[in-house]
Amino acid sequence: MIEILVGSFLVFMIIGALIALETADLLSSVISVGAVGAAMSICFLLVGAPDIAITQMVVEILSLVILIRATIRRDLTTIDGDREFFGLMATLAMIFVFLVLGFYVFPRLPEFGTPSMLQSSQSPAQYYLRNGLKETGAANIVTAVILDYRGYDTLGEATVLFTSILGALAILRVYSRKKKSHDGKK
Amino acid sequence: MTEKNKTAGMSLIVKTVTRWLKGFIFLYGVYIVLYGHLSPGGGFAGGVIIASTFVLLTLSFGKEYSLGKLGKLLASELDSLGALLFLLVAVSGIIWGGIFFLNFIEKIAPSKHFHLFSAGVIPLCNIAIGMKVGASLFMVFIILAVIRVREVNGKRKLITTEKRRTKT
Numbered sequence: 001m002i003e004i005l006v007g008s009f010l011v012f013m014i015i016g017a018l019i020a021l022e023t024a025d026l027l028s029s030v031i032s033v034g035a036v037g038a039a040m041s042i043c044f045l046l047v048g049a050p051d052i053a054i055t056q057m058v059v060e061i062l063s064l065v066i067l068i069r070a071t072i073r074r075d076l077t078t079i080d081g082d083r084e085f086f087g088l089m090a091t092l093a094m095i096f097v098f099l100v101l102g103f104y105v106f107p108r109l110p111e112f113g114t115p116s117m118l119q120s121s122q123s124p125a126q127y128y129l130r131n132g133l134k135e136t137g138a139a140n141i142v143t144a145v146i147l148d149y150r151g152y153d154t155l156g157e158a159t160v161l162f163t164s165i166l167g168a169l170a171i172l173r174v175y176s177r178k179k180k181s182h183d184g185k186k
Numbered sequence: 187m188t189e190k191n192k193t194a195g196m197s198l199i200v201k202t203v204t205r206w207l208k209g210f211i212f213l214y215g216v217y218i219v220l221y222g223h224l225s226p227g228g229g230f231a232g233g234v235i236i237a238s239t240f241v242l243l244t245l246s247f248g249k250e251y252s253l254g255k256l257g258k259l260l261a262s263e264l265d266s267l268g269a270l271l272f273l274l275v276a277v278s279g280i281i282w283g284g285i286f287f288l289n290f291i292e293k294i295a296p297s298k299h300f301h302l303f304s305a306g307v308i309p310l311c312n313i314a315i316g317m318k319v320g321a322s323l324f325m326v327f328i329i330l331a332v333i334r335v336r337e338v339n340g341k342r343k344l345i346t347t348e349k350r351r352t353k354t
Contacts, residue, residue, distance in 0.1 A: 050226035051226045051227065051228060051231070053226075054218070054226055054227055054231045055228075055230055055231040055234070058231055058234040058235050058238060059234055061238060062234055062237060062238050062241060062323060062327075065238075065241055065245070065327075066241075066326070066327055066330055069245075069327075069330065069331060133299060135289075135292075136289055136292060136305055136306070136308065137223075137289075137292045137296065137297055137299055137304050137305040137306060137308075138223040138224075138304070138305035138308050139223065139224045139225075139299060139300050139304075139305075140222065140223050140224055140225060140226065140227075140228075142226075142228070143222050143223045143228050143305075143308055143312070144223070144305070144308065146228070147223075147228075147229075147307075147308045147311045147312065148287070148289050148307075148308060151276065151286075151287035151311070152286065152287060154311070154315070155272065155273070155276060155287070158269060158272055158315060158318060159269075161318065161319065161322060162265065162266075162269045162318065162322070165265060165322040165325060165326065168325075168326065168329055169262070169325065169329065172329045
């Protein structure tokens, strides 16, 4: 049942992504990207990951608002110009390579829905599930993993966000320092 | 409020609905952050919801109103404070237990499971990340809302609305 639902949402997402790529109007392109994100969030919810579903939903909403705000006020809301021949050829070549490799790889993957991390009793996932509540005291095992067992990774993520905001503020600030003093002299 | 600020933003319907909803959205973000160790959610998702409250204020009331609620300097300070708090929690694991990111409160004084004040440093980390993500995403939106592309003498130039306002 879940396979059919997730599969139909995947088809919906592929259609939405194709519309986002092919349409000429930037605003409707952004909106169909939002539809893809909403379907993605429902998919996460169906396969049992509510944490990721919440994060996906709110990030999608915020990024959609930012994208709409960024596209709607600019003069260029449409794309003109033809598709490049080289780009089309590169896309077709990539699809061909992916299909050939997928033909060999996909039969070796575990079946859909089989938890591959639960195969052996020594795997980290088993350890977290057995000892997570006892060792960290957090009822939400996802939070226990990302903030306790894998806190170092989360610190790296926070550093990436912090550095990118720092760079954006430094480049896009309102006044440059030199100009301000120049205006002051005037 | 000057006449210009009154006309800024969207229509009266949007403004009224925003005035009703902004507190609830903010409260939901705070709930997601504080209960991150008990229920689905956490610092990142809650921080994005808090940021989206201020984005909603910016969209419906205009930039000046939301910057009056959460100034650029305050947002920058909250961003840095969140990052420092997160780092402080990580380093105090070394001080009290010898391991980076050790859950030292839980090690010293184990708490009752499934309570709000439980799980040691994890709620602290969630609050730090929530502050950081909320403030920084709001700043991203403000930066993108301020910058415009304009044609000046046939060239494309980045122009900020604040600069244009001081000129006129």
